[in-house]
Amino acid sequence: MHNQAEGLLKDQPKVISVASGKGGVGKTIIAVNLAIVLAQRGERVLLFDADAGFANAEILMGVTPRNTLKDFLQKRVNLESIIFQTPYQVDLISTGMDVDDLITFNLQDKSDLYHNLQRVASKYHFVLFDFPPGFNEELEKFYGSSDHLIMVTASEPTSLVNAYTFVKLMTVKGVDPDGFHIVMNMVKDMREGRKVMERFVSVITRFAGIPITSTHLIRYESLIKDSVNKQTPFVAVKKISQPALAIYGIADVVTKKQTIKKMSFIDKVKALFGVG
Ligand SMILES: Nc1ncnc2c1ncn2[C@@H]1O[C@H](COP(=O)(O)OP(=O)(O)OP(=O)(O)O)[C@@H](O)[C@H]1O
Numbered sequence: 001m002h003n004q005a006e007g008l009l010k011d012q013p014k015v016i017s018v019a020s021g022k023g024g025v026g027k028t029i030i031a032v033n034l035a036i037v038l039a040q041r042g043e044r045v046l047l048f049d050a051d052a053g054f055a056n057a058e059i060l061m062g063v064t065p066r067n068t069l070k071d072f073l074q075k076r077v078n079l080e081s082i083i084f085q086t087p088y089q090v091d092l093i094s095t096g097m098d099v100d101d102l103i104t105f106n107l108q109d110k111s112d113l114y115h116n117l118q119r120v121a122s123k124y125h126f127v128l129f130d131f132p133p134g135f136n137e138e139l140e141k142f143y144g145s146s147d148h149l150i151m152v153t154a155s156e157p158t159s160l161v162n163a164y165t166f167v168k169l170m171t172v173k174g175v176d177p178d179g180f181h182i183v184m185n186m187v188k189d190m191r192e193g194r195k196v197m198e199r200f201v202s203v204i205t206r207f208a209g210i211p212i213t214s215t216h217l218i219r220y221e222s223l224i225k226d227s228v229n230k231q232t233p234f235v236a237v238k239k240i241s242q243p244a245l246a247i248y249g250i251a252d253v254v255t256k257k258q259t260i261k262k263m264s265f266i267d268k269v270k271a272l273f274g275v276g
């Protein structure tokens with residue numbers, strides 16, 4: 001029975017969610033560059049830009065998808081035609097709206113979406129979701145059913161407090177992804193950053209009881225600002241830099257072979273869109 005289940009789930013894509021308590025901490029930068037590194041390693045990757053925020057994935061990659069999820073939901077096009085092939089071997093779906101807006105679509109629309117998404121996603125090894133900041137009912141379901149939840153925080157106190165609240169909410173709401181990773185971004189002093197991370201992890205372990213799979217530090221570097229301005233992701237520009245090495249580290253952890261998954265892809269998508 002075990003083997004049968006394993007066989008059934010073997011070809012399922014792994015779902016990676018990139019989230020944060022506070023906005024502007026580097027989620028999109030990390031999602032885009034991680035997606036590219038995974039693709040560089042031969043993985044088939046779909047990046048789902050579920051954040052209609054300012055510096056979204058398409059801007060960072062310098063591409064303009066013709067259609068978005070909104071076009072699909074308004075029944076103008078099929079799901080395949082909104083998948084945009086970026087020059088980085090990463091396929092991209094832009095929502096053109098916030099995940100919250102999905103609530104306004106009816107159950108039939110959502111049901112259509114997850115059936116279509118299931119078909120489309122089966123072609124990929126990884127589906128990465130770049131979410132808007134925060135924690136709400138829609139997002140929480142999806143965080144919990146991810147294979148990997150990457151929580152991004154900056155190293156300054158306000159961001160850390162938000163990150164702590166995020167983790168506390170995970171405990172309260174019973175959000176339990178298979179892998180939980182903490183990325184501290186925009187670290188100006190790496191030695192100090194490592195200490196801050198150590199303290200943060202010990203607080204989480206003591207008071208929130210969420211097991212942490214891995215931790216990563218990304219230095220504050222002008223290379224990242226430049227890559228945003230040039231609309232070219234930094235892993236595609238300079239392969240050896242601290243931020244690139246950090247992304248390789250995240251890619252190493254998420255590509256590790258894992259034990260059997262708790263949920264099938266269809267269940268994860270159902271959970272996200274609140275059907276079934
Ligand atoms: N390590 C870094 N070094 C320097 N600048 C950085 C770094 N990380 C992020 N930034 C800057 O912060 C900006 C915000 O990053 P990003 O858009 O990825 O954040 P976000 O968490 O996705 O924001 P939102 O919550 O609005 O979606 C980037 O445009 C970039 O200029």
Ligand SMILES: [Mg+2]
Binds near residue numbers: 027028029051130
């Ligand atoms: Mg973003």
